[in-house]
Amino acid sequence: MMNTQLTLPFMIKHTEKYYTKKKVISRTLSGTHTFTYKEIVKRMRSLASALEALGVKKGDRVGTFAWNHHRHLEAYFAVPSMGAVLHTINIRLSEEHLVYIINHAEDKILLIDPDLLPLIERIQDRLQTVEAFVVMTDEASLPESKLKPFYSYEELVQDADPTYEFREDLDENDPAGLCYTSATTGKPKGVMYTHRGIYLHSMALGMANTVGLSEADIAMPVVPMFHVNAWGIPFAAAWLGADQVLPGPSPTPQILASLIEENQVSITAGVPTIWLGLLKALEQGSYNMKSLRAVLCGGSAAPKGMIQAFESTYGIPFIHAYGMTETSPLATVSRLKSYQSDLSEGDRLEFRSRQGMIVPGLELKVVNENGEVAADGEEMGEMLIRGPWIADQYYKDERTEDAFRDGWLHTGDVVTMDEEGVVKIVDRTKDLIKSGGEWISSVDLENALMAHEAIYEAAVVAIPDPKWQERPVACVVLKENANVTKEEILGFLKPQFAKWWLPDEVLFLEEIPKTSVGKFLKMALRDQVKKQLAISKE
Incomplete structure (x- = not known):
């Protein structure tokens, strides 16, 4: 067999040759933009040329701090195809974790969306390796910023070489992407993706037994492009020739419903929180969802009621999948086998609500x-x-x-x-809390709480939430004669964590239940919390 290297230049050249007329529809702060893949690949080549002019070499890390749009897609291919490593940075991390991962990754260049500039401006002085900042704006002129040196993405692309040759000497095991976990315990952990891994994962997304992504699809990844490569959909869709709809900054359920209807989206992907919001939008407004052949859901368990609502009420097939940053992420998919189609509706729903069977490969x-x-x-x-x-x-x-x-x-x-x-x-295994598809570490919150001068003990547990799946509740025991309010405790935590990490409630207890060896007995504590919250709502 020929030893052909499975690399991203090889992948995008296929798109460039065979799918020139297929489209990328991108929503940004200024409106919606439509490009053909022919145009997008030219821009990818120009971006690679511009980054090389800024000093980016093979193995260097280029960070993106951005929403889902065409410029982010261009970076997905341009950066790895010039031999550098694409580091997608989670915009929802705390400042402390942002500083850690940018320094740990040793990012050389940061590509930043204009509405996210203030987040990077606040931490610029703590960034040790970044040599240049590039704003991904639609505007002709640069916005005001404290970042130095500061460049316009569009000006760099316009002045660069659209015929730039992607590297032919890359090995399929060379690093192509870097993504950090959401910091379940301690600091975030970096996962390096290779060209080969991205290539084979894209192949898996095209299997009929998994997602069945194909040229006929119009794909809309709602899962962020800064989180596990938007589940690999931007890579696979470009390679397989599927049109892409990129929903841009802060998409609401109403915006998503409109994008699906207007662009005839056939497959979309996101966490349960997204789909709960979409269901609410469908209940309140009139949207045509007939183009959807599948809603792909992962990140946390999908409630049976939600699966049933999509399929029975709106006739939209629902695919439940499982993965994690370390698995690129597709690992299991919940699909019925052919001989299970005769099961009762309840049994089929029970199977479909599970995480599914391991993906071939x-x-x-x-x-x-x-x-x-x-x-x-x-x-x-x-x-x-x-x-x-x-x-x-x-x-x-x-x-x-x-x-x-x-x-x-x-x-x-x-x-x-x-x-x-x-x-x-x-x-x-570690009492993690999963909220809106993102992990929250109870241990980190507990350690921070117990650093408060008025708190003697603290434990954090998850409670079910109809929108976010789970939300944290802090249980604290105060020191003798100490006095502190819920608001003061949340104010103490606020500078240390992302907003969505902050507990929804703070309960003041006389004692936290413990095991025989002195560890917090969280099973008992969860029951106690549920009862106490139920009483407080009566």
Whole structure:
């Protein structure tokens, strides 16, 4: 067999040659823009040329701090195709974590959306490696900014070479992308993606047994492009020739519904919070969703009622999937097998609400202290995954030893697996809180709370939330004779964490239940919190 390297230049050249007329529809702050792939690839080449002129070399990291739009898509291919590494930066992280990941990644250039400039301006003095800042604005002139040196993306692209040649000497195992986890415990962990991994993950998205993405689709990734490569959809859609609709900054459910209707979107992807909002928009307004062949949902468990509403009320097929930053992210997909179509509606819904079966190309096993668990849907264990688009380490991080052992990724998710190979997540190993598809670390919040001079003990647990799936509640025991209010405690936390990390409630307890060895007994605490909140609402 020929040893053809699976690299992003090879991928985008296919798009450039065969899908020149297909479109990218991009919403930005100034309006909606439409490009053909022919035009977009020229802009990708110009961007690579401009970055090279700014001193970017093979292996350098280029950070993006941006929403879902055409310029972000251009960076997706331009940066790796010139041999550099694309670092997509989560705009929802706290300032402390932003400073950490930009410095840890050693970003050389930052590409920034205009409405996000103030976030970077506040931390510029703490950034150790960034040599230039580029604003991705539609405006002809540069906006006011304290950032130095400061460039216009459009001016750089206009003055650059649209015939720039992408590198032919890249190895498929060269790094192409870098994404950091949402900091479940401690600092965020970096996951490096290779050209080969992105290529094979894109191939997996095109499988009929998974998402079935194809040239006939009009794809709209709502999941942010700064989070796990928007689940790989921008890469796969460009390669396979699917039109793309990129929803831009702060898209509301109404904006998403309008974009679906106006552009005849056939497949879209996001976390349950997005789809709960879309359902509400559909209930309140009149939108035509007939073009949708699938809503792809991941990030956290999809409620059965939501799946049923999409399919029964609106006739929109719903695909439930599972993945994580370390898995690129597609790992399992919940689809019925052909012989399960005769099951009752309730049984079908039960299967569909689970995390599904491992994607072809990957391996999965479930283990506990006794070894591999029985495939009976009852015995529980930790889910382990391996395969060609699964990370094998964290980037320059000693925590690699805990998560990657004996050739397997230890996901930290406790699951069951039935005789069909379908897994269902039943618990988490570290008491994490997942809100709107993003992880929140209870440990980090607890440590911060217990640094308050009035607090003796603190524990944070999750409570179910109809919109966000889970939200944190802080339980505190005050020191003797101490006096502090809920507002003062939240004000103490606010500078340390992103807004969405802050607890919804602060409960003052006389004692936090503990195990026999003195650890917080969170199972009992959750029950106590639910009862106390129920009483307070009566």
